[in-house]
Amino acid sequence: MPDSARLQDFVHGHDRIFVLTGAGCSTNSGIPDYRDADGQWKRAQPMTYQAFTGTHAARQRYWARSLVGWRSFGRVRPNTAHEALARLEARGKSRFLLTQNVDRLHQAAGSREVVDLHGRLDRVRCLGCERVIPREEFQQEMTRRNPDWAGLEAARAPDGDADLEGQDFSSFDVPPCPACGGVLKPDVVFFGEGVPRDRVEAANEALETADAVLVVGSSLMVWSGFRFVQAAARAGKPVVAVNIGRTRADELLAFKVEQPCGEALSFLL
Template sequence: MFRCYCILYDRCHTLSVFHRGRATYSSLAFVPKHDPVCEDEINQVRDFINSSKKTLVLTGAGISTESGIPDYRSEGVGLYARSSRRPVQYNDFVRSEAIRRRYWARNFVGWPQFSSISPNATHYAIRNLELDLNRISYVITQNVDNLHYKAGSQKVIELHGTAYRVMCLSCNFKMKRHKFQEILSEMNPGVQLRSDEMKPDGDVEIREEDMESFKVPSCFNCGGILKPDIVFFGDNVPKERVNFIKQQISTSDSLLVLGSSLSVFSGFRFILHASELGKPIAIINIGETRGDKYAQLKIEKKCGDLLPRLYC
């Protein structure tokens, strides 16, 4: 049976989600302005899902904003609206030791907060659509925050990789990000683990002197460059991952997009592929998306207000 949720809001814009007898809390400070969901919209999305045996779900940063992780592009509350800083580029990370040092210093400080963030009602609703109702073929996420796995989803493809793993650019060495945090902590005992700002990939702003003196190890296997197992801006999603997702679109009956503006081509390409195959497309996202003209159904509401109510 699909599990329902009790969702409460306090005056500080904090969300309390009661799931399986426990409460998780998250800030709604990064969720754009939106109107309440109406019953007709819930019925439309329910009918869309019910019309397919298997739906492929594509999720974006808009579903994690409800857990307190900002996205990049949301009007007024996204990172680009609040700051002139931009995420690190792949080529800059590879070419510059100073940029790598500054990146890892900020990531080190932000990791305890980023890794402690909990799934919200949308993540749990997607999990239940997959496991309890057997409606989802796969969850394709553009997010690197691991929240689908934390919620219990099993068939997840992380399009842009995961912040929870570290990789070497020269060999096949990989290690868990939690273990890497312990190593960084031992190498940098004087760096304070405190920051007031969080970015979509866990990056934060810290003191200049902490960044300049920060120590970062080389690969423990070959001495190469270590980076998060994330597809940075300017890098490419591995071809085998793209081809696998296209195959899943071909064998699914429909595509449901949740919380993504589809501004980045790495995700938008799957809208084009589904459209070429004649697959029905539905999009739930606050604000316009790059894929709106390809969708048979578009709902501009918050996913957390709609998904948990589909089968209650």
């Protein structure tokens, strides 16, 4: 039986599917992914929490690249993979969607029961007073302070970033928190930073009541997502992945569909 037919049987045969999505779900929306088919980095590893909080220079580099990248990232729209998963929920087949993405495209497509494991890029949070600011508002303030940067063109990079290699970031003016003057950080989980406990607990509770796991567009190389597949396998729940290339969980999978996410899930539409 072709894998596409097996996937349809898998979906039709379960009513409480725990869905876990990654970067491959959003590539057709124009957001690049981090890893190749072997699970290796395609580019330099992203900013770590330690680097971002450690030096002002690191924050200048991050926010300059983000200022340029947000212009296109802020306009991305859901693709057929997001729409198919929203349809899966609407049909009562999926009760919970855990995404490793920070783009909020599942919500834009209509999914309701979504937990953003790694946070959301459309908000900025103060590390001092915890004030939350809409990203668009912060974008306007950065543009006001750095008009020469706002017009730069650059290739898209993952997570709203832009490739600005060779630039001197030392003149970039990073706005402080308007409430306390503290350091502002995108409201996402950086590499090297822990996932908030409430998100992990919500996912574990949903996994307990699920009868199967569907991984869509993730190599599962990051522990924060892989642990849920491990837990499902230990509990004897079938796990199926839609992903092009190797995943960290290959030996735990019932089977894998190596097709683009939207194509593999098109039967739901």
